[in-house]
Amino acid sequence: MISVNILLTVCLGYVFLLFAIAFVVDRRAQRSRTSWLHSPIVYTLSISVYCTSWTFYGAVGSAARNGLEFVTIYLGPTLVFVGWWWILRKLVRIGRAHRITSIADLISSRYGKSSNLAVLVTLIAVIATTPYIALQLQSVVRSYQIISSDADAITTAFWVAAGMALFTILFGTRNLDANERHHGVVAAIALEAIIKLLALIAVGFFVTYGISDGFADVFENVHPDVIRGSSDIFGPRWVTLTFLSATAIICLPRQFQVTVVENVEESHLTTASWLFPLYLFGMTIFIMPIALVGLQVMPESSNPDLYVLTIPLAHDRHELALFAFLGGFSSATSMVIVAAIAVSTMVSNHIVMPVALRLLHGTRAVSGDVRNLLLVSRRISIAFILGLGFLYFQASGGSDALAAIGLIAFVGVAQFLPSLLGGIFWRGATGTGAFAGLIVGFSFWAYTLFLPSFGGDFVLSAATLANGPWGIDLLRPQALFGFKGMDSLVHAVIWSVGTNALTFLIVSNLTSAGTLERFQAAMFVDVFRSSGGAPSTVANSTADSEDLFILAQRILGTDAARRLFDEMAHEQGTTGLPLASDAVIARLERELAGSIGAASAHAMVSRIAGHETVGMTELIDIADEALQLVETSRQLSEKSAQLERTAQQLREVNERLRVLDAQKDEFLSQISHELRTPMTSIQSFSETLAADDPISLADQRRFVSIIHDESRRLTRLLDELLDISRFESGTVKLQIGHIEVKAAISAALDAISGVTRKASVLVDIEYEQDALCVKANEDRLHQVLLNILMNAVKYNDSDQPEVRINAYKKGEHVLIDIMDNGGGVSQEDAATIFEKFSRGSKSARGKGAGLGLPISRAIMRAMGGDLTAEFSDGGTSYFRLRLLNSAVPS
């Protein structure tokens, strides 16, 4: 026996060393002077928390009882690391991109940040981890008792648990860094990893070369059945155990913590892919020899689980026994510390904080400092987890039932596997599917493995175990639905993991994912394709007004967000950013809901508000995407409005073209008619003249005169057409001079005096002033006046025809209004009378070619004026000539 004093001194010294290392490394990490810590070797050593005291002591016991089977627990992880490390790399990449803090966080994040899933995964993790922690306490207590036989188990366990809680709280909650890295803890467990490896190898060497004479001697005369264990070593149990251990290295919360969360550099995985299997190889190489030698040299009553300790003691190698004790102590403490950190993060983030925030929300007592709350909740969670482990240990009384708990925990966490793998490889996986799968798998696990492990002492009675509940044989926990004669572990794995995966697949196929969930699915499955979230230094686990403001900016736009926050700050009576009180968050959430829908807004704001620690970058990404969608849809609607306008314009142009086309047809038929009339008469008279029949000279003269008149009419018509086209094309340059209006009108009236007199038209002229002058071409103005006046006279069918002319100055222009009492034109005709060949309905047939008005307007425009049809208040129409006022004084 070693004296208690020496043992305690060594133990406390070792614990002090761990504290010191963690403390120093944490200090240095803050000053970024820990480059050696960023080495792949430290990373690999930290992964070795996989090897707990269950490995350190239990593997030898397992080898002594079941032979080679213990190897499976290390073969599974070896296969994963050697050949499947890229799945770990995907997890690491996802963990980094999405600021994943735990396996519960990963699964809930993937499935639309579902809080229900997070709670479920957390509960399963707690239930599977608590007995495992109790097992570690037990191993420490037992080994302590072995070395100093008079220790009180419960007291020892209590102080060990308290010490671990202190360590974990001190170094596990120093920072709430987004990546949840604990450099001090990692350094300490790396040291412990070395200690436990060296201790086991030292014992192995002593056993193999100190007690025996090398490997050959160890294995000499060993019955093959001892190596084989069961008769069917490479059977279903072998496969199941390998599968379980492979699953555990991915799904165990503590493994997820060290492999994914604490990973500082993705490339470290490459080294770990062979270095970690090598570590496991080193841990196991002497397991079999120790077990075999123990079986030979130790009394039969001796517990094989403690050979590592009892063999050196039996050979009075106290220093080696002490070293072995430290190795076992290291295995236990490192597991407990990391598991406590991992599980407490889940409990705190997914259970305590949501509840705390909800309670505080009711009292409105929460300030912006969610950070402190989070720290307190994290610390309480650690104490809670370790307390639970201690209570479990005390309740189970350190029974041997604990020894089996390692594999039971493995099966428990294996329930995460379908949701996890489905989540990162299958876009179609839904949160409902994951939830259903987990529930079903967990229930089967509890019913077929966990509860029976109490041997009838807890929930399920011994009778139930033997005969099934209510005596229904089909429901026997360890032979469910008639699956008899199977190893209970294999049976439980097939039922729990099998139904879990099946339910997950079926329900996922039957349900559809929400928007956020689909978005997360794409981000997770295609993590290597997407740019991923750049590592940010934003501490996003507390409600930070700045984060909220950034989020608001992204969604509402800078100005709107600024206004909103200014307003909220004003309400709080502060300047700058308002405190992130619940009121502010609720208000912001409402505002955001208007832009992105209530569910997304709730998810975003509540994440920032500290219910869960999920990266800012992802939230911003979501916000950006939403903003992009809004922007794109805005652009689209603009485009479509523009298209609508263009189409409308096209329709109008088309309509106009159709009208023009009709006008052109009419013009052609009109012009051929106009040309045909004189041509017909010329033709017929010239035929008469050319005929042999004798015609009197008088008749001949008359005919020739008619032909001459008709020819001139033709020429005039063609001249008019030519004029119109020249004026319209703008190729004519008119000589512009100063024309006296009075003289021009008199001349025009003189020219038609014959007609006016004949029709006894009364002409009334009114000049504003006598000496009105305009800029015009004399001949052309004459032509226009003649045309308008002729129209006024010609189409006037009044009994007492009357023409009124009014000339006056208006601004820079001189206006000449010519109106008659013949009724004028209608409003509809006014729009078309200036078109070629379109005469007013009144003059529809016969008189003239209808080119007079178009020509007149063309002339007036060519002289810088215009000709329009106007309407007086009484509705009668008149023509208005407008010309530029000539500056020449009279």
Next chain:
Amino acid sequence: MAILLVGIVLVMPPFAQVVLVDANLFGVPIPLLYIFVVWAALIFGAAIMAGPLSRTGAPMATPPQGDGEPTPTDSNPAG
């Protein structure tokens, strides 16, 4: 990936059952020796494959902090 398949085939039934012979080789029972030899071979294979992977920089993330010094990934300190 290939190494994973090879590993699974070698250590899983029915292939592994081939070595279930009750004899010792180099003083070590053959099933035990076989498992450990395959194990060592897997580690060796992984180490060989890890070398070029980490050197050619197959899609690896950059470290979040710039203060980490380049670390030797192909050393073998725990040998």
